[in-house]
Amino acid sequence: MPDTADPAAMNVPSRRKFRREGEERRRQDLIEATLDSVAERGLQGATLRTIALRAGVTAGLIRHYFPGKEELLQEAYATLVGRMTEQAKAALVMDGASPRQRLAAFVAANLGAPIIDARVFSLWATFIGRASADPALAHAHREGYLAFRNEVEAVVAEVLAAERRKADASQLRHHAIAINAIIDGLWIEGCLAGEMFSSGELAAIGIRAVEAELGLAPQPGGST
Amino acid sequence: MPDTADPAAMNVPSRRKFRREGEERRRQDLIEATLDSVAERGLQGATLRTIALRAGVTAGLIRHYFPGKEELLQEAYATLVGRMTEQAKAALVMDGASPRQRLAAFVAANLGAPIIDARVFSLWATFIGRASADPALAHAHREGYLAFRNEVEAVVAEVLAAERRKADASQLRHHAIAINAIIDGLWIEGCLAGEMFSSGELAAIGIRAVEAELGLAPQPGGST
DNA sequence: GGCCTTGTTGTGCAAGTGTATAAATAACCT
DNA sequence: AGGTTATTTATACACTTGCACAACAAGGCC
Numbered sequence: 001m002p003d004t005a006d007p008a009a010m011n012v013p014s015r016r017k018f019r020r021e022g023e024e025r026r027r028q029d030l031i032e033a034t035l036d037s038v039a040e041r042g043l044q045g046a047t048l049r050t051i052a053l054r055a056g057v058t059a060g061l062i063r064h065y066f067p068g069k070e071e072l073l074q075e076a077y078a079t080l081v082g083r084m085t086e087q088a089k090a091a092l093v094m095d096g097a098s099p100r101q102r103l104a105a106f107v108a109a110n111l112g113a114p115i116i117d118a119r120v121f122s123l124w125a126t127f128i129g130r131a132s133a134d135p136a137l138a139h140a141h142r143e144g145y146l147a148f149r150n151e152v153e154a155v156v157a158e159v160l161a162a163e164r165r166k167a168d169a170s171q172l173r174h175h176a177i178a179i180n181a182i183i184d185g186l187w188i189e190g191c192l193a194g195e196m197f198s199s200g201e202l203a204a205i206g207i208r209a210v211e212a213e214l215g216l217a218p219q220p221g222g223s224t
Numbered sequence: 225m226p227d228t229a230d231p232a233a234m235n236v237p238s239r240r241k242f243r244r245e246g247e248e249r250r251r252q253d254l255i256e257a258t259l260d261s262v263a264e265r266g267l268q269g270a271t272l273r274t275i276a277l278r279a280g281v282t283a284g285l286i287r288h289y290f291p292g293k294e295e296l297l298q299e300a301y302a303t304l305v306g307r308m309t310e311q312a313k314a315a316l317v318m319d320g321a322s323p324r325q326r327l328a329a330f331v332a333a334n335l336g337a338p339i340i341d342a343r344v345f346s347l348w349a350t351f352i353g354r355a356s357a358d359p360a361l362a363h364a365h366r367e368g369y370l371a372f373r374n375e376v377e378a379v380v381a382e383v384l385a386a387e388r389r390k391a392d393a394s395q396l397r398h399h400a401i402a403i404n405a406i407i408d409g410l411w412i413e414g415c416l417a418g419e420m421f422s423s424g425e426l427a428a429i430g431i432r433a434v435e436a437e438l439g440l441a442p443q444p445g446g447s448t
Numbered sequence: 449g450g451c452c453t454t455g456t457t458g459t460g461c462a463a464g465t466g467t468a469t470a471a472a473t474a475a476c477c478t
Numbered sequence: 479a480g481g482t483t484a485t486t487t488a489t490a491c492a493c494t495t496g497c498a499c500a501a502c503a504a505g506g507c508c
Binding site for chain 1: 263264265266267268342343345346347348349350351352353354355356357365366369398401402404405406407408409410412413416417421426429430432433436437439
């Protein structure tokens with residue numbers, strides 16, 4: 001067969017074809033490619049060339065959108081944290097539901113798809129492992145954590161108020177810390193060993209544990 | 225001043241002095257240096273030269289004790305997991321104490337020094353972030369996790385038996401999962417934001433949450 | 449003491465890293 | 479269409495990385 005049809009065999013150095021994307025779109029793609037790379041190969045495997053390859057561009061382009069690799073990683077982590085807290089809080093907007101129902105829905109939402117996800121967990125662990133050494137990461141985490149705990153504390157206050165139970169600020173804080181721990185711990189267990197739990201099992205365990213923490217009487221149809 | 229006293233200024237290339245250490249001692253030092261490096265700079269910062277520098281040797285020596293960097297990291301992680309589970313289980317050996325007291329002591333031990341430690345947490349997170357991609361790491365973790373949960377389940381069974389409460393295997397398992405989650409979650413909170421909690425506060429929160437999960441009546445002097 | 453084993457150092461190397469920068473070209477404007 | 483801009487590619491470079499290997503010396507053995 002004639003080789004004149006193959007551009008690689010012709011002595012004219014042909015450049016790669018490319019498309020110009022919108023700025024925001026390219027940044028998003030690069031961040032997503034970064035998160036994919038980190039989740040799959042860890043921070044050491046997430047090189048600029050790997051990220052660029054995954055995003056369908058060449059490595060040099062990254063420098064056009066980010067000052068350096070570190071800034072890209074920080075923006076990627078901020079995106080991840082934002083996505084996680086956003087999904088978690090979205091479970092709280094339920095109109096016409098009792099506080100107790102909203103709390104249960106919140107717990108269940110955080111212990112099912114898509115929050116229970118091995119990829120997200122891998123990312124979370126990889127980044128947070130460097131939080132104690134990197135002030136920027138530590139700050140981003142602290143921000144998200146306190147926001148989450150405040151949401152919990154607000155719902156707990158509503159639940160206790162609906163039950164005509166009085167609780168001072170200290171007790172409220174302790175409840176929020178404990179409930180946050182229950183959710184976090186079960187989230188980790190689910191992400192790391194999802195196949196060990198049947199569907200909805202973690203959510204049921206979580207709801208029961210949270211209601212026990214608050215001293216709520218078990219409901220008739222609580223655990224079928 | 226005369227420069228003849230400085231060996232670096234003399235044209236005779238002087239080698240570095242060194243001492244021969246016992247094999248086990250050197251391996252231990254290298255592993256410890258590896259853990260230090262990973263905790264401080266993450267997996268990407270833990271290079272052979274960094275590790276060797278911290279261990280007080282040169283990089284080439286590592287190849288004398290380990291086939292490659294990967295094996296060194298795996299042994300380091302295994303050492304870490306072993307140390308963590310060992311400390312956790314050590315809190316369970318209390319002679320002459322009631323099951324409830326032993327459970328409380330177990331929870332408290334896991335929520336105080338030296339288990340609550342930013343360095344250990346950083347190591348845990350860094351390694352476990354790669355567990356979903358690295359079967360060897362995943363297996364090492366699963367092993368330690370199940371061992372820990374079984375310990376919890378055994379103590380829970382004793383506590384319930386002492387309270388004359390009957391619990392089938394499923395309930396027992398759920399209790400163990402929930403209690404494990406409480407401990408893990410509070411452990412993370414304490415490691416990441418230790419200064420937000422007063423001394424013993426996390427332990428008190430943990431004990432109350434665990435006893436609530438098991439439906440134990442609050443004790444008089446429980447939280448002073 | 450002198451010799452031998454082997455723990456230890458130092459150097460070299462190929463591959464890969466992040467960054468810098470020039471060249472090319474896609475898309476927009478008139 | 480032709481000219482302009484700035485997105486994108488491609489290449490270069492200094493540096494680091496893990497690994498290989500030869501030289502060396504510390505400590506035991508005779």
